[in-house]
Amino acid sequence: MASLRTRWLWAGILGLLALSLYAVSGILLPFVAGLLIAYFLNPLATRLEGKRLSRGIGAGLLVFLFFVIFVGGLLVALPFLKNELSRLAIMLPSYGQKVYGALSPLVERLLVYKIDPSILSLNQSLHEQLSNVASWALRLAVGLFSNTLALANLLSLIVLTPIIAFYVLRDWPLMMAHLNSLLPPAIGPTVRELAAKINTVLGGYARGQALVCLTLALYYTVVLGIVGLKFSLTIGLIAGLFAFVPYFGFFVAVSAALGVALTQHPGWFMTGCVGVTFLVGQLVESYILVPRLVGDRIGLHPVWIIFALLAAGILFGFIGLLFALPLAGAVGVLVRFGVARYKESTLYQGDGPYIP
Numbered sequence: 441m442a443s444l445r446t447r448w449l450w451a452g453i454l455g456l457l458a459l460s461l462y463a464v465s466g467i468l469l470p471f472v473a474g475l476l477i478a479y480f481l482n483p484l485a486t487r488l489e490g491k492r493l494s495r496g497i498g499a500g501l502l503v504f505l506f507f508v509i510f511v512g513g514l515l516v517a518l519p520f521l522k523n524e525l526s527r528l529a530i531m532l533p534s535y536g537q538k539v540y541g542a543l544s545p546l547v548e549r550l551l552v553y554k555i556d557p558s559i560l561s562l563n564q565s566l567h568e569q570l571s572n573v574a575s576w577a578l579r580l581a582v583g584l585f586s587n588t589l590a591l592a593n594l595l596s597l598i599v600l601t602p603i604i605a606f607y608v609l610r611d612w613p614l615m616m617a618h619l620n621s622l623l624p625p626a627i628g629p630t631v632r633e634l635a636a637k638i639n640t641v642l643g644g645y646a647r648g649q650a651l652v653c654l655t656l657a658l659y660y661t662v663v664l665g666i667v668g669l670k671f672s673l674t675i676g677l678i679a680g681l682f683a684f685v686p687y688f689g690f691f692v693a694v695s696a697a698l699g700v701a702l703t704q705h706p707g708w709f710m711t712g713c714v715g716v717t718f719l720v721g722q723l724v725e726s727y728i729l730v731p732r733l734v735g736d737r738i739g740l741h742p743v744w745i746i747f748a749l750l751a752a753g754i755l756f757g758f759i760g761l762l763f764a765l766p767l768a769g770a771v772g773v774l775v776r777f778g779v780a781r782y783k784e785s786t787l788y789q790g791d792g793p794y795i796p
Contacts, residue, residue: 462756470597472763474604477506480646481605482612499609507602517673524674634777638770645769648733649684655729656680659721660693667713670700679718683725684765688746694718744768 461468481502488498608615623631657680664672675697682689697718701711748768752760782788 470600471604473597473601475608477503477601477605478608478612479643481506481609483643485609485612495613496610499606503602503606503609506605511598517677520673524671527671634773637777638773641769641773642766645765651733652725652729653680653683656683656721656725659724660717663717663721664697664714667710667717669697669710669714670704671696675700679721690718690722 481499484502485495485498488502489495620628620632657677659676660679661673661676664676669675675693678696679689679693682692694714697714698711701714704710745765745768748764749761752764752767754760756763
């Protein structure tokens with residue numbers, strides 16, 4: 441009975457913590473970003489500490505270098521992205537018209553074989569929807585660079601995140617030791633074992649997936665630029681940086697790239713080159729990059745990864761997307777642990793031979 445009460449107490453504490461985080465989710469982004477950065481940099485800080493460099497100096501040096509590289513990359517990439525997005529927003533309506541003009545003969549041929557008269561409105565509906573998409577994309581692109589509130593939130597993120605990352609990274613061993621001391625002796629070894637497995641899964645997956653995303657972003661940007669495709673930087677970054685979402689980044693990027701190629705050159709040569717580029721990229725990702733850099737560390741089916749991303753994004757927004765895969769990986773470790781314990785229990789094995 442006491443064990444049952446303890447479990448309900450822990451479940452209540454975890455539920456209250458989840459509700460509290462949901463209530464303050466609007467201000468969590470700098471703290472979540474700082475915590476993730478400290479988590480990624482902790483192995484390097486531990487190595488520097490092992491070489492007799494104080495934890496505070498090592499943490500400050502690592503955070504400083506990280507943000508110099510990160511902010512430097514943003515300062516280099518943002519002007520190009522802004523120019524490409526502005527050009528894309530201006531040219532999108534004409535691109536929609538060209539795509540419509542290229543596809544309308546095929547649609548008309550298909551409509552010849554349709555018997556239902558209601559399908560005859562498909563041609564006009566397609567034209568109207570392309571215009572609506574173009575107008576919406578134009579307003580979105582303009583809003584991205586004119587929203588003062590979004591810029592203010594971005595500035596607060598840039599200012600607060602390095603400070604939070606530094607203090608968390610500096611005090612990481614003390615925080616872990618304090619949490620370790622709070623574990624009840626009866627469940628301490630089990631919790632530490634699970635925490636070690638979760639850390640192995642998340643650390644290996646996150647670092648491997650980051651290398652996969654950066655490699656693909658570089659590949660698509662360079663190769664599409666060599667092919668001569670317009671907006672190659674934007675499309676390459678989308679294809680690479682969203683590669684952690686199974687099939688989503690690839691689908692969005694290849695659709696945009698094929699649409700631009702189809703409107704940029706009337707023939708099929710550039711469209712074929714773009715298609716081959718994405719085919720090679722997908723093969724390299726599936727058979728070389730992911731098996732070697734990521735493997736099966738997270739142990740989740742792609743369908744569950746997509747579900748975790750969608751559910752976390754709906755509940756917590758961008759912060760949910762940051763934590764979706766770590767939480768999914770942690771839940772996967774806990775579920776496998778529970779299944780192993782279940783198979784060892786009498787509930788699964790029974791008290792004796794089964795007699796029908």
